[in-house]
Amino acid sequence: MTKEEKPGPLTKLPDVCVRCATCMTACPVSRVTPRFPGPKQAGPGAQRFRSAAEASVDDWIELCTGCRLCDTVCPAGVPISEMNMMAKAKYLDERGRTFRDWLLVRSDLFGEMAARYSKIVNPLMKKKAVRWLLDALLRIDRRRALPAYEYPTFRRWFRTRQAPEGGGPEVAYFYGCFTNTNETDVGKAAVEIMEAHGLTVVVPPQRCCGIPRLGVGDLHGAREMGRRNVDSLLKTVRGLDIVFSSTSCGLMLRHEYGPLLHLPGAEELALRLFDICEYLLRLREEGKPAATFQPIPMKAAYFAPCHLRSLDIGLPALELLRLVPGLDVSMIEAECCGLGGLYGFKKEKFAIAEEIGKDLAEAVARMKPDIILTDCEGCRMQIRHLTGLRVLHPVQLLRDALERRGTA
Amino acid sequence: MDLQTEVVIIGGGATGTGIARDLALRGIPSLLVEKGDFTSGASGRNQGLLHSGGRYAVNDPDAARECITENRILRRIAPHCIEPTDGLFVSLPEDGPEYRADFIRACGAAGIDTLPLSPREALSMEPRLNPRIIGAVQVPDGAIDPFTLVVENARDAESRGARMLIHTEVTDLIRDGLRIAGVRVRDRITAEAFAIAATWVINATGAWANHILRMAGLQIGLALSKGSMLITNTRLSERVLNRCHPPSSGDIIVPNDTVSILGTTSLRAEDPEHYEVTPEEVTFLVDELSRMIPDLKGERFTRAYAGVRPLLQLEETGDDRSISRGFALIDHGSCSGPAGLVTITGGKLMTYRLMAEKTVDFICERMGLHVPCSTHVQRLPGAGQGHTLKDRLLRLRRQTPSAKGEILCDCELVPREAVDAILREGKVRELQDILHRTRLAKGTCQGGFCVYRLLGLLNERHKADHRGGSNLILKAFLEERWKGIRPVLWGTSLKEEELIESIYKGLFNLTPAEPGRPGGGEA
Numbered sequence: 001m002t003k004e005e006k007p008g009p010l011t012k013l014p015d016v017c018v019r020c021a022t023c024m025t026a027c028p029v030s031r032v033t034p035r036f037p038g039p040k041q042a043g044p045g046a047q048r049f050r051s052a053a054e055a056s057v058d059d060w061i062e063l064c065t066g067c068r069l070c071d072t073v074c075p076a077g078v079p080i081s082e083m084n085m086m087a088k089a090k091y092l093d094e095r096g097r098t099f100r101d102w103l104l105v106r107s108d109l110f111g112e113m114a115a116r117y118s119k120i121v122n123p124l125m126k127k128k129a130v131r132w133l134l135d136a137l138l139r140i141d142r143r144r145a146l147p148a149y150e151y152p153t154f155r156r157w158f159r160t161r162q163a164p165e166g167g168g169p170e171v172a173y174f175y176g177c178f179t180n181t182n183e184t185d186v187g188k189a190a191v192e193i194m195e196a197h198g199l200t201v202v203v204p205p206q207r208c209c210g211i212p213r214l215g216v217g218d219l220h221g222a223r224e225m226g227r228r229n230v231d232s233l234l235k236t237v238r239g240l241d242i243v244f245s246s247t248s249c250g251l252m253l254r255h256e257y258g259p260l261l262h263l264p265g266a267e268e269l270a271l272r273l274f275d276i277c278e279y280l281l282r283l284r285e286e287g288k289p290a291a292t293f294q295p296i297p298m299k300a301a302y303f304a305p306c307h308l309r310s311l312d313i314g315l316p317a318l319e320l321l322r323l324v325p326g327l328d329v330s331m332i333e334a335e336c337c338g339l340g341g342l343y344g345f346k347k348e349k350f351a352i353a354e355e356i357g358k359d360l361a362e363a364v365a366r367m368k369p370d371i372i373l374t375d376c377e378g379c380r381m382q383i384r385h386l387t388g389l390r391v392l393h394p395v396q397l398l399r400d401a402l403e404r405r406g407t408a
Numbered sequence: 409m410d411l412q413t414e415v416v417i418i419g420g421g422a423t424g425t426g427i428a429r430d431l432a433l434r435g436i437p438s439l440l441v442e443k444g445d446f447t448s449g450a451s452g453r454n455q456g457l458l459h460s461g462g463r464y465a466v467n468d469p470d471a472a473r474e475c476i477t478e479n480r481i482l483r484r485i486a487p488h489c490i491e492p493t494d495g496l497f498v499s500l501p502e503d504g505p506e507y508r509a510d511f512i513r514a515c516g517a518a519g520i521d522t523l524p525l526s527p528r529e530a531l532s533m534e535p536r537l538n539p540r541i542i543g544a545v546q547v548p549d550g551a552i553d554p555f556t557l558v559v560e561n562a563r564d565a566e567s568r569g570a571r572m573l574i575h576t577e578v579t580d581l582i583r584d585g586l587r588i589a590g591v592r593v594r595d596r597i598t599a600e601a602f603a604i605a606a607t608w609v610i611n612a613t614g615a616w617a618n619h620i621l622r623m624a625g626l627q628i629g630l631a632l633s634k635g636s637m638l639i640t641n642t643r644l645s646e647r648v649l650n651r652c653h654p655p656s657s658g659d660i661i662v663p664n665d666t667v668s669i670l671g672t673t674s675l676r677a678e679d680p681e682h683y684e685v686t687p688e689e690v691t692f693l694v695d696e697l698s699r700m701i702p703d704l705k706g707e708r709f710t711r712a713y714a715g716v717r718p719l720l721q722l723e724e725t726g727d728d729r730s731i732s733r734g735f736a737l738i739d740h741g742s743c744s745g746p747a748g749l750v751t752i753t754g755g756k757l758m759t760y761r762l763m764a765e766k767t768v769d770f771i772c773e774r775m776g777l778h779v780p781c782s783t784h785v786q787r788l789p790g791a792g793q794g795h796t797l798k799d800r801l802l803r804l805r806r807q808t809p810s811a812k813g814e815i816l817c818d819c820e821l822v823p824r825e826a827v828d829a830i831l832r833e834g835k836v837r838e839l840q841d842i843l844h845r846t847r848l849a850k851g852t853c854q855g856g857f858c859v860y861r862l863l864g865l866l867n868e869r870h871k872a873d874h875r876g877g878s879n880l881i882l883k884a885f886l887e888e889r890w891k892g893i894r895p896v897l898w899g900t901s902l903k904e905e906e907l908i909e910s911i912y913k914g915l916f917n918l919t920p921a922e923p924g925r926p927g928g929g930e931a
Contacts, residue, residue, distance in 0.1 A: 015641050015708035018904040019818070019853050037804040045818060048642050048666040048851070049801040057798045060805060076903070 017044035017078045023070035028336035029063055032355035036063040039070035043080040046087070056091040063352065064088060065340030066215060067306035068251075082260055089217035100138040101216045104342045108208035111149070111181040118149035139347040146345075147182045147381060154180045154187035158203050166200035168289075171279070172236045173201050174253065176246035177208050178377045186377075189399035190245045190276055196291035196402050197283055204236040211252040215342050219261065226257045230265045237272040245276045245395060247376040248341065251307040275308070276395060277316035277375070293401040295326035300397070301369035303332040303360070303383065305376035317375055317394035324401045330367065334360035337374075339382035353382070361386040373397055412605045413439040413571070415771065416591050418578050418620055419612035420444075421451035422554065422757055425561035426764030426783070427612055432568035433786060434768060434779040439604055440562070440570065441593050443577035445841045447558045449614050449680070451757060452844065453715025455637060455662045455671045457648060458482065458490055458550035459758045462497055462522075463655055465514035466507075471734050472518035475758050479548060481784045482557075482761070488790050489557040493663055495549025495648030496530060498700055499542045503653040508543055511652055515547065522547055534645050536701050549648040551664050554757055555844050560788045567789070575837050581609065581623045581749070587741075588624065588748040597837055608771055611751040615680035615718040626745050628738060629721030630753065634714050635672035636685045638693050638896060641708040641852050644668040649700055658696030666797065666820065666851065667710070670697050677716050685712040685895045709896035710854055720754035735763050737770060816865070817858040819851020827862065831869050839866075839881050840888070854889055856908035860916070882918070 023039040024030060030038035037045075037060060046058055061084060070080040114121045124130055131142035140146075152160070154175055171194060179187040191201045210225030233253075236242060244250035254273045258266035274282070284290045302318050321329045338356030343349050364372065364387050372383050372391045380391045415431055417424045420442025431438045442448070461475030483490055499508045515522045523546040530544035531537055537544075562572055575596045582590040582603060590605040611620045615632050643663050651659035662669045673689045690712060698704040720736050735755030741747030752767045765781045772779060800821045814824040830836055830845050839862070842848065848862060849855025863878045897905060912918045 014852070016900055017852070018900060018907055019857060020907055021857075035805070041804055041818060045821075046801055046804065048819070049797040049821070051646070051797065053646065054798065057802055058804070076900070 013078060013083050014044035014047040016076050017074075018076045019044075020075060022073050022075060023080055026069045026073040026335065028067060028069065028338060028356040029065060029352060033063070033352055036060050039064075039080045039084070042087070043070070043083040044078060047083060050087065055094050056087065058087060058091065061088045061091050062217075063349070065336075065338075065343045065353075067336050067340060068310040069306050069336060072306075072309045072312075079259070085214060085217065085219075085260065089219045092217040097216055097218070098139070100140060100346070103138070104140075104345070105212040105216055105218065105221070107212070108177045111177055112153065115149040115151045115153050115181040118151045122148045135347060140345050141347040141350040144345050144350060145381075145385060147178070149181050150184045152184070154184040155203070157184060157188065158191065164195060168195075168198040168200050170200045170202055170240055172204045172233075172240045172242040174206055174209075174233075174242050174244040174246075174249060174273075175203070176244065176249040176377075179246060183377060183380075183393075185396060186245055186393045189393065189396040190243075192399045193280065193291070193395050193402065194243070194276070196399075197280055198289035202236075202240070204242070205232045209249040209252040211248050211256070212342055214252070214256065214260075215340070222256075223261045223263065226252075226261050226263045226266075229253070230257060230263050230269055233269055234265050237269055241272045241274060241279065242269075243274050243276045243279045245375070245393060247275070247305045247307045247311065248378065250275055251310055255310065275311060275313055275316060275375070277320050278311075278313045281316045281319055291402055293324045293398065296324050296397070296401050297326035298328065299368070299370045300327055300329040301332050301364060301367050301372045302329055302394070303334070303337065303372060303374040303379055305374055305379045306336050308375055317373070320398060321373065321394055324398065327397075327401075329373070330369075332360060332363050332367065332372070334363045336360075337379045337382040337386075339378045341378050344378075344382060357382055357386045364389070371397070410603045410605070411439060411571075412590075413437050414606060415439070415608045415610060416441065416604050416606040417610045417612055418442075418591065419449070419614060419616070420446040420558070420562065420572070420574060421449050421612065421614055422447075422558050422561070422760035423451075423614065423752055423755070423763050423767075424610075424612035425558050425565065426760045427610060427752070427767050428565035428570045428572070429561045429568075430761075430764045430768040430781060430783050431771070432565040432570045433782050434772060434777070436768075436771065436775070436777070438565075438570045439606070440565075440572045441576045441578060441591065441604070442572070442574045443596060445574050445836075445838065445844050446562055447555050447844055449616070450715045450717055451554050451558055451614075451760075453713060454554060454635075454757055455660065455669050456552050456554055456664045457660070457662045457757075458492075458552040459756075460495060460547040460549045461518055461520050462495065462511070462515055462545075462547040462549065463650060463660075465518050465520060466510055467655060469514065469518050472514070472520065474734060474762065476518060476520045476548075478758050478762055479550070482552065482758075483550075485761075485784065485787045486552075486557055486560070486791060487787075488792065488795070489553045489560070489788070491551040491663070491665075492548075493550050493647045495547050495650060496525070496534065496537075496544045497547060497650045497652035498530065498537060498544045499652040500538060500699055501540055501542055503542075503651060505542065507654065508545065508652050512545060515545075520547055534647060534649065536644060536703065537649070538700055538702050543652075545652065546647075549650070551648070551662055552757070553665075556790070557788075559845055560790050564789050572835075574835075574841070578620060578623075581620075581746075583624075583746065586746055588746045607748060608774075609749050610767060610771075611749065612753075612767075614753055615716045617718060617751055617753040619680075621740075621751065624740070624746055624749060626740060626749075628736075628751060628753070631719045631721055632677040632680055633717045633719050634675045634677040634683050635717060636675075636689045636693070636712060636714040637669050637671040638690065638709050639664075639711040639713070640668045640670070641710050642667065644701060644704075644707070651700060658693050661697060661700065665847065670694075670704075673714075680716045683714055683716065684891065685714050687895065690895050708900050710852055710901065711892040712895035713892055717756075718753050734759055737763070737766050739770065816861050817846075817848040817851065817855075819853055819858070820847040820849075822846050822848045822858075824865065827865060831866075839863075839885055849889070853904065853908065854893055855885065856889070856904070856911075859885055879918075883920075886912070886918075 029036040064084045068081045125146045134140040135142040175187045210222040213222040254270045257263045338353040344353030373394045383391045415438040417440040428440045459475040461472035464471040525544040527541045576593050578591045580592040588609050592603050594601045649661040657673050738751040740749045755763050803821045816824050
């Protein structure tokens with residue numbers, strides 16, 4: 001183990017907890033299932049019973065979705081989710097991971113290919129027989145719709161498009177795998193809204209941020225992914241800011257590369273990484289050239305993803321959305337959508353994800369919005385699944401407000 | 409209610425309960441009286457160290473041999489009370505290699521197995537050790553749970569016919585001419601007074617030996633030595649860590665379950681009941697032991713406590729029955745005192761079984777009985793029941809709300825059913841009795857967040873009705889708790905204490921009985 005890979009002094013962490021149990025009230029998983037004892041018990045509590053020299057027994061650690069709500073509410077600053085991540089990594093390193101988990105965290109590798117053949121892949125993924133097979137063989141729950149692939153990919157679109165006359169200050173864009181192959185319009189909207197703010201967008205070489213690997217406790221794999229990204233992105237940030245539109249990719253780049261994975265250069269990178277709405281809002285506050293929005297008379301509901309809360313930047317998307325005339329936007333008062341990334345696709349965890357999401361579905365039912373907006377692709381999938389409503393990234397609506405295209 | 413028995417044992421520590429068990433195994437009826445609960449004295453206030461004898465090897469080879477013999481016996485008869493951690497005797501540069509060589513030689517002579525380790529080997533086994541160590545020696549030290557050990561000795565003795573009266577204080581010795589013919593006692597909870605007639609009275613009260621002897625106008629040479637210890641929130645090492653130098657204060661760290669116990673000091677005490685851990689002792693222990701574990705100063709401490717050791721000053725006893733320099737069995741009848749009164753004191757937790765054996769051998773000899781001792785081969789009743797940290801952690805899995813698996817104490821993962829089982833047995837009479845029999849309130853919060861849950865359970869079981877109910881019990885607990893946490897109250901512990909205080913004061917509206925600090929006036 002090289003120095004950079006040395007884990008933090010986890011033995012100290014249970015000492016910082018004052019056992020106030022605030023995290024126990026915030027944890028979406030322990031709220032819906034007694035099988036997960038909650039952040040305090042699974043983290044600082046259990047840590048006193050663990051020994052690095054002995055095999056792990058706490059199989060419930062796998063039920064942590066990694067939403068990090070515990071960290072955001074902890075008044076004592078205990079990195080609870082990090083502690084749980086280390087425990088999960090140790091448990092799964094010892095027990096081994098399933099082929100399903102091996103496959104799912106590598107979706108970045110087959111994504112390009114699947115997008116290229118989306119005309120074949122998409123209908124196939126909807127076939128009952130295929131879903132039944134995936135369910136039975138890989139334990140990917142057949143009740144969960146698989147995201148469709150899109151072609152051309154965002155990357156291809158960006159490379160081949162007719163770029164507008166630039167000249168404005170440059171900014172780099174980290175689009176993330178899902179935007180690239182499954183929700184290309186988010187990337188297009190991000191580029192357009194940034195250009196409308198007088199920026200010239202460049203897309204640096206990049207690959208999967210590695211957060212899916214964290215979901216299965218694969219710290220080694222996540223570190224490998226991160227190392228390659230840091231190497232290429234550092235060259236970019238030594239001149240440009242980088243914005244991201246996917247909350248979870250952003251969280252991974254900004255908060256996990258350094259404190260959790262101890263990647264050299266991560267701190268330098270983190271200083272120049274911004275959420276897209278955070279960045280646009282800052283430009284506007286600094287009095288830089290800003291786009292004006294046309295009215296969109298619509299009732300919208302905004303949901304703040306868990307990982308956005310962890311970024312600790314407030315709710316910049318909501319603030320931007322409130323600049324759109326006629327848009328009646330209010331917050332969805334729910335803690336977590338429940339999907340937890342790949343978590344909610346897994347057969348053994350589907351019921352937990354569903355149960356967590358009930359609160360959100362009920363809140364939406366009371367609000368009766370025309371449209372739902374949220375920054376995270378996981379949340380968008382889950383809210384579509386729970387409500388059947390149209391769910392967009394805030395930048396998609398902002399882009400529509402620019403173009404007076406209307407969204408209805 | 410007057411009682412009669414063959415042997416009255418005064419004192420419910422390891423020695424007293426050990427004697428009761430030995431007598432019961434040899435078919436001699438006995439009755440044990442204890443003014444508090446079992447383990448209220450030094451038996452419950454020590455480091456929980458299963459000595460290998462290494463600590464005594466150089467200076468006191470007899471004590472070392474005694475220790476290693478009892479060490480092997482206890483591993484056999486009480487495996488569930490012992491964690492066979494092994495121990496390291498660690499040499500720092502200032503300790504020098506000479507003592508280490510003497511140590512290995514002396515251990516060999518006493519029959520203690522040693523395994524010399526290089527600094528590199530020792531550091532890979534115990535990564536938090538000072539990297540400057542010049543070597544270490546592994547010996548068969550271990551951790552022992554004195555509470556379980558004593559309670560199981562008592563339980564086994566009872567199942568074989570012995571009787572036990574806890575919270576029952578001896579108020580006088582009954583004289584019959586030149587003999588002691590029994591004791592007068594008083595129940596400390598009901599205030600009921602009665603007499604117990606007996607042929608033999610055994611004074612196994614440890615540091616309180618002279619309190620009992622004074623009732624017969626006797627006194628033995630006994631010095632009281634206070635030893636203070638600190639408890640950390642987490643376990644610092646897998647093994648017992650000793651300094652490899654002549655025995656001194658502040659030279660040992662004993663892993664105990666989830667925590668580590670740092671010890672000890674040695675200061676003269678006048679009274680076995682009233683003493684406290686001073687700030688000087690806390691500073692001394694942390695400073696001295698951070699030589700072995702350099703980052704000790706950043707550690708969170710949860711509690712400080714002290715015990716009083718009875719140290720014999722043998723030249724004054726004039727007794728030839730002294731078995732070793734560690735403990736003494738005194739037949740007062742044979743040294744110008746009344747017949748029928750025997751005092752067993754000195755010694756240490758490690759030799760409790762041997763002390764009991766010698767005492768009962770003596771009683772048997774006087775009674776003309778020829779029954780050999782069997783406590784060295786008869787296993788204690790709970791032997792075979794494991795309670796490793798892993799087993800305890802798995803209790804979280806069985807936990808479902810309002811079901812049997814409900815956890816009362818979050819820090820130490822004590823399930824409600826464990827407390828229920830103790831209550832069903834019907835032997836406990838006070839809150840502290842329950843705490844002695846479980847690890848409840850022994851964790852990070854020291855009971856701040858779980859004792860009110862326990863009181864709820866007691867109320868359901870109508871155990872809190874007497875003596876003013878839950879409120880008084882709670883206040884008494886908080887006062888006792890405050891004594892333990894006050895000496896180590898800084899950093900995160902202090903923050904947590906503010907939270908706990910606000911819960912008791914603000915939410916429960918608990919008011920102090922007298923002016924002073926709410927949530928635990930100074931005792």
